[in-house]
């Protein structure tokens with residue numbers, strides 16, 4: 001029923017940008033007032049900046065609102081009301097969901113959600129899944145360790161809400177998951193791009209199963225930007241014979257962005273539920289024009305227990321100049337999330353983003369999916385080593401691959417690399433967030 | 445747009461449901477099965493408000 005409707009919300013997803021902006025401003029005022037009245041953390045922050053809810057009348061006023069970053073959230077936590085501290089806007093009794101960040105960049109952030117906030121999470125994910133073609137006839141397999149990390153929890157609830165049949169592939173190992181998918185004839189799958197590649201590799205190399213024969217029609221990736229990186233997307237799609245879609249979300253923010261079935265080479269921002277601003281990293285100026293990169297400052301307009309207001313997500317994004325073939329009016333970010341400010345390092349004076357290396361490696365036939373980048377120092381000079389795996393039977397092509405890699409890397413990153421070939425299957429494999437970039441310079 | 449004309453009507457019905465749910469919640473004190481199911485209904489009604497009601501009273505010029 002209704003499966004011919006291509007939008008989850010045919011009103012909001014086609015609303016003019018002018019009306020979406022008006023909606024964002026109205027909601028920003030509402031969430032600002034809410035946080036000002038109920039969160040000691042926010043009240044203090046805004047009092048220090050001399051801003052009251054009455055001062056917010058335009059987007060210029062919004063831009064005066066102080067930016068919150070992770071370290072500020074960490075500082076207020078692990079105190080009463082335990083463990084959330086002064087950021088909590090509801091009673092502890094009203095909290096029914098606990099999640100936390102992975103803590104890869106420091107002490108984890110604890111996140112409280114009420115049932116309404118949890119419905120909101122599922123609602124945001126419903127926009128994502130509907131846009132990617134999920135419908136009630138789908139049987140969705142979720143090979144995810146259901147735990148304190150939000151990851152695919154909300155995807156699970158959204159798939160249920162849409163009316164899909166959800167198979168929780170929790171504590172099974174990779175091989176058991178593949179067998180279960182085959183046994184149940186699952187039609188859709190969710191996972192990190194890294195893990196979806198590992199699953200395909202396991203099926204082929206350890207089980208003699210061709211993943212493209214399993215009947216998976218669509219895969220939703222999240223947690224890492226791979227599904228928006230053309231080289232990685234191609235590998236995923238050809239391994240599984242499925243459409244692969246990107247999605248972006250975060251524990252402290254919510255599910256803010258999704259690729260639609262038109263696969264426009266980027267993702268739509270859910271402009272009705274989030275206010276996304278892009279800030280120039282050097283000048284702090286807000287970037288409105290397309291194709292200029294900056295860091296994302298984001299507000300979750302309808303999240304209440306622990307509000308996310310002008311949060312520095314550290315994601316690097318840029319607006320796209322083109323409109324999407326799907327006719328959604330939600331703005332597009334070109335190429336998805338392009339990196340993170342804390343991932344981008346200077347090597348030999350040049351800014352290096354690991355995503356650019358991933359694009360090159362995954363775009364070359366004959367190389368395995370895994371790679372590792374190590375930056376160290378030889379004397380005073382930075383050195384980058386790229387470790388890659390050569391697929392079996394590719395030894396004859398090694399010098400051609402070598403040349404292609406060097407040329408492409410130079411073109412994409414303006415840097416030279418020492419290449420180190422490893423036997424297939426010997427570089428580390430990751431099931432969750434991959435750690436392929438190692439900067440040893442401080443210790444060398 | 446096919447939905448523009450009846451958004452007001454949809455929104456009015458959402459508000460009617462909400463009014464009923466809030467009244468039921470008051471009657472549900474000391475009746476967990478009533479109170480807690482109404483709490484879930486109210487959360488779902490909030491999603492309807494986010495999807496529909498919030499844009500009904502937007503002025504066209506923003």
Ligand SMILES: [Zn+2]
Nearest residue numbers: 260262324326
């Ligand atoms: Zn689209």
